[in-house]
Amino acid sequence: MIQQTVVIKSNKYGITLCLDKDIAFRDLLSQIAEKFKASAKFFGDAQMALSFEGRRLSESEQLEVVQTIQENTSLEILCIMEQDTLTEAYMKEVLEDRKKELSASDGKFYKGTLRSGQVLEAGSSIIILGDVNPGATVVSKGNVVVLGSLKGTIHAGAAGNEGAFVAALNMNPMQIRIADAIARAADDKPDKKSRKAKETSTGPMIAYTEDGNIYMEPITKEVINDIRI
Incomplete structure (x- = not known):
């Protein structure tokens, strides 16, 4: 057998x-x-x-x-x-x-801190009311917004949505993946405005993809106006 x-x-x-x-x-x-x-x-x-x-x-x-x-x-x-x-x-x-x-509607909200070893899955965009600690992982088919510190691993647009984004009040992830594009803490890629997505990025930031690369920049009124929901 x-x-x-x-x-x-x-x-x-x-x-x-x-x-x-x-x-x-x-x-x-x-x-x-x-x-x-x-x-x-x-x-x-x-x-x-x-x-x-x-x-x-x-x-x-x-x-x-x-x-x-x-x-x-x-x-x-x-x-x-x-x-x-x-x-x-x-x-x-x-x-x-x-x-x-999670939200009673379709899992759009999570309240609490995600600790090392925890994996949170969402079939749609998700807002996390808390921190994502190192070793924690979030996987979402849509966007991910962290109203706290992002220090873990995030996969947005997990079903292949290249238009998805990741935003956090304090952005310092171990790894961000949007659709098939991946950026790790050690990566140091310039964005289209010649700023660098450094692992030490802090404050409200947004990560998105363009031409197969992940870029990170501070959240401003102009950026918010350009966000695709």
Whole structure:
């Protein structure tokens, strides 16, 4: 009997991905994409918790798995949980708490600080009323606005929207991704006005894409007038 490299175990509130520990990660992502694409109709647009079993993944690998699931289904992963807490009753409690934190309409608001290891997913633009700490990750199909300090990882326009933007009261991210464009803290690219998007950027800033690059500049009245919603 051939052992499957990816096994999906699910209940009403969450999914456990049982992953082969020996297969190359890129091959594993391909298998995950195939599995979820085939199961897309079964899951629909449910909001669920996610846990991993059989293989230890880094934060960046976990993010790539979440993005792969998102690209192949309409699922919304609200949180990633440790395997030893993954019981149906506990997942129900966590998901209900998370849904209360999000806007009752379509998940447009999140109140609180996102700490290292936390992953917040949104199927639309999201406003975070708090800080995004180093090691925390936000993935949104639309825009991301942080009414606090942004020091973690952000992926806006996750479904390929190159017109998405990221704004924060204090902009100092580890990584920003808008659609397929990526800028990291160590990047030091000039924008179209010859300013530099430095990792030490502070104050209200906005990040956007142009010609496949990410640029960052202070938020002004003129910039606000140019923002596409």
